[in-house]
Amino acid sequence: MNQEMDTDSDQNHQETAERIDYVFKVVVIGDSAVGKTQILSRFTKNEFCFDSKSTIGVEFQTRTVTIKGKVIKAQIWDTAGQERYRAVTSAYYRGALGAMLLYDITKRPTFDHVVRWVDELRAHADNSIVIMLIGNKVDLVDLRAVPAEDAVEFAEDQGLFFSETSAFSGDNVDSAFFRLLEEIYDTVCKKALECGNGNSNVADAITLKGSKIDGISGTDLEISEMKKSSACSC
Numbered sequence: 622m623n624q625e626m627d628t629d630s631d632q633n634h635q636e637t638a639e640r641i642d643y644v645f646k647v648v649v650i651g652d653s654a655v656g657k658t659q660i661l662s663r664f665t666k667n668e669f670c671f672d673s674k675s676t677i678g679v680e681f682q683t684r685t686v687t688i689k690g691k692v693i694k695a696q697i698w699d700t701a702g703q704e705r706y707r708a709v710t711s712a713y714y715r716g717a718l719g720a721m722l723l724y725d726i727t728k729r730p731t732f733d734h735v736v737r738w739v740d741e742l743r744a745h746a747d748n749s750i751v752i753m754l755i756g757n758k759v760d761l762v763d764l765r766a767v768p769a770e771d772a773v774e775f776a777e778d779q780g781l782f783f784s785e786t787s788a789f790s791g792d793n794v795d796s797a798f799f800r801l802l803e804e805i806y807d808t809v810c811k812k813a814l815e816c817g818n819g820n821s822n823v824a825d826a827i828t829l830k831g832s833k834i835d836g837i838s839g840t841d842l843e844i845s846e847m848k849k850s851s852a853c854s855c
């Protein structure tokens with residue numbers, strides 16, 4: 622059973638005194654106005670804003686949860702869907718263990734472009750990255766332009782997980798993020814076992830451990846790090 626520890630923002634580091642077993646970097650991508658910033662805001666702060674502005678550059682929010690008895694801090698990065706506002710692509714993806722790839726169920730072109738986003742992930746992210754395809758704005762069901770079946774077929778074909786959400790109502794937002802984090806955790810454990818060190822710490826088995834992002838937020842951020850004391854229990 623998964624359990625929430627706390628919800629916080631980048632500015633609020635209350636959880637620093639708590640035990641954190643893992644920090645998982647997740648990126649949110651997709652066309653402009655599909656709801657990337659709002660789904661992040663819903664997941665980390667349980668907030669929604671109707672007149673949100675287009676994101677410029679990069680920002681991240683965090684939320685700490687418990688998955689399979691481990692305390693996991695999800696560090697979730699958001700950038701602009703518009704090319705001209707985006708930060709350096711490779712730096713954005715560096716160290717990411719998971720990706721939320723959003724389209725808007727009311728705008729067919731945003732779904733048609735998903736294949737380009739998958740290509741970008743394959744080009745810039747680690748090949749073991751866990752990808753969750755998200756059809757957002759499911760509250761606008763009367764305006765639906767993308768049948769769920771189309772997305773299911775695409776997701777199966779590409780080996781992606783899939784969910785439909787509403788950042789507005791909150792429907793499926795938590796479950797989608799929890800599913801992604803669970804899959805990341807399982808991938809991390811599997812890698813550790815493949816490396817034959819199931820009894821030692823996972824960190825040594827993860828190629829993405831301790832990557833640094835430079836020149837994005839102005840500070841060097843240690844990402845996707847595994848606490849040295851942690852052992853994989855799966």
Ligand SMILES: Nc1nc2c(ncn2[C@@H]2O[C@H](COP(=O)(O)OP(=O)(O)OP(=O)(O)O)[C@@H](O)[C@H]2O)c(=O)[nH]1
Pocket residue numbers: 651652653654655656657658659660670671672673674675676677700701702703757758759760761786787788789790
């Ligand atoms: N009805 C409805 N509107 C939503 C939902 N999610 C986002 N929106 C609205 O869609 C618009 C765009 O949302 P954003 O989260 O700013 O989109 P974005 O993908 O971050 O866009 P960029 O930052 O430009 O890449 C805003 O007006 C939101 O209020 C949703 O689930 N339902």
Ligand SMILES: [Mg+2]
Pocket residue numbers: 657658659674675676699700701702
């Ligand atoms: Mg945004």
